[in-house]
Amino acid sequence: MKNILIIGIDALSGEILSKALGEYDDFFQVLIAENDEKALEICSSIRPDLVIVDLSQPDKNILELLHHIKKSFPELPGIAITSAGNPMSGLKIEYPGITEYLNKPVDTKLLIDTVMKILEINRTGQIQDISLPSFLQMVEMEAKTCYLRVRQNRMVGYLYFQKGELIAARTGIRKNEEAAYEIIGWENANIEIFTSEQDQKKKIDSPLMNILIETLKRKDEKTSQKIKGQKTEKGKPELRLTKSSSPILHFGLEMGIRLHVKPENLAVTSKSTFIGMKPEEYLIIATPQSFDKFLEKPALEKQIIVKYLCNGIIFAFKSKILQSLPAPFDLLFLQYPQQVEQRYIRSLKRIKCFIPAKATCNDEETIGSILDINIRGCGCLLQALDAYDPLTWKIDEH
Structure with missing residues (x-):
């Protein structure tokens, strides 16, 4: 999640900007500094990704504060709010981090578009290498308000979420729970996520877990009926390989499994969730909440140790962070492990x-x-x- 710092702004304008940006709290959080001391305090504890500053009233202290922030964060971009007709050309030289200028009164739609462009955030995103059931559980866990467009060949379906709760679904011919069963049962589907900007009435009462379990039961029953119906000319069933409905297992890693992640040279352990992988290339996990400071370190220092429990076996491996992806969800891409250690905690295998x-x-x-x-x-x-x-x-x- 991106951090936006607003400084030098009056209370009314700050409230307007905060409300407009707050509608996109899935992408960023807004931090308003009432004075210079508060701005420095915020910068000492949280790394800002964008600064918005009100320069409609010339203030020498604001310029000094901007230079101080720029010294600590050289790559930090900025948006300046100015009075209409004020070219502000001199400020571009004094504070080169400011790349965009908006006039008062601020057009909030233009502000949102400018923020999204600077932070390179797309309000829609395609999700790959993650199974649909695992992704839906992640939406529920993160309490997201959004809708998904799911495609399989020529079929298209929509799933609507309100604060992590599945509230509606539809396909071309089905609606709500029946549509959800059909969509979630699609194999190798393409998933697109959109921020929800319209009210959707609640039309699904069953919890997501119930729907996932019912979908799996229906798929298993359908597969079983298909196998029974496949007869050879001699009346014997024709044996065919069918795709298993259970998650693929790779050295004990399954979609949604809980992980314990620890920087190699630190004692603090954080919790995460396994999201997906591309075998032999990388793993994808949810970003632990306490990793903000750790991610600021140089790449060579981002060595981590991952531990997890599966089927009575403790697995552990070393890896390093290849890339962090803050939107639409906070994800980390890890180097594919070369070696995995195991320790059995049960004498009898399950x-x-x-x-x-x-x-x-x-x-x-x-x-x-x-x-x-x-x-x-x-x-x-x-x-x-x-x-x-x-x-x-x-x-x-x-």
């Missing part, structure tokens, strides 16, 4: 499975799936309740 299940806690019921199992126990993924006592959980049926 078998991977996908069994729909229901569970109860204090007379409350939830649904989920059994993901792995052996004769001693199993691993379950359950839809969370508001409050529960973990000791009272039990599986009712599957």
Whole structure:
């Protein structure tokens, strides 16, 4: 996420700019400095990506502050707000970081377009190398308000999210839940994300997890029926390879698995999520929240250690950050690991499975799936309740 610092602006104008920019809080956050001390305090703790300064009233202190900020962040771009008719030509020499000039009263649409252009943010983006179910869970986790256009060959579908909740869906012939089942079931679909600028009424009541599980059940049933219907001339079923509906496993890494990421020379460990990969080239993970300062370091210093647990095995490998991608989601691209270490924590291996299940806690019921199992126990993924006592959980049926 980009950081925009606004300085030298009056309270009313600051409120107008903050409200206009706040509609795009998926892309950046706005920081308003009421005075020079506050601006320096913000710059000491957060690296700004853009500065917006009000130069409609000449102020020597503002120019000194700009020079100080420019000294700390030489590549920092700036937008100046000026009075109509004031050419401000001298300021281009005094503060070369200012590349755009907007007159008062500020046209907020022009301001947004200018900010997007400088920060190289596209309000739409194509998502690649990530499965649609994994991407939808990431939208839910990030509480995004947006809509997705999903394409498979000539078919097109739309999924609408409000603060991370799937509220509507449509294809050419289906709407809402039935449309969602169809869209999520598409293989190798192209995903485009758009910021939502219109109100969409809530037409889907089922949680996203329920819809994902139901979609998977329908795909498995459809595949099973197709295999049963494939008969040879002698009446025996024709055996064909079918694509598995389970995530592809690469040295224990699965879409959505939780990661523990630590800079190699620091003691602090941060949590992340595995998003996807291009085998033999790179991995994609969600950017840990505490990595802002670490990402400012030179490339040679961005060595990290990644650890995670899968099927009773602790995996660990060393890597380095190749690139950070702040929009439309904060993502890190990591070097593909050359070596992965493993340590077993169970004496008896669990078998991977996908069994729909229901569970109860204090007379409350939830649904989920059994993901792995052996004769001693199993691993379950359950839809969370508001409050529960973990000791009272039990599986009712599957």
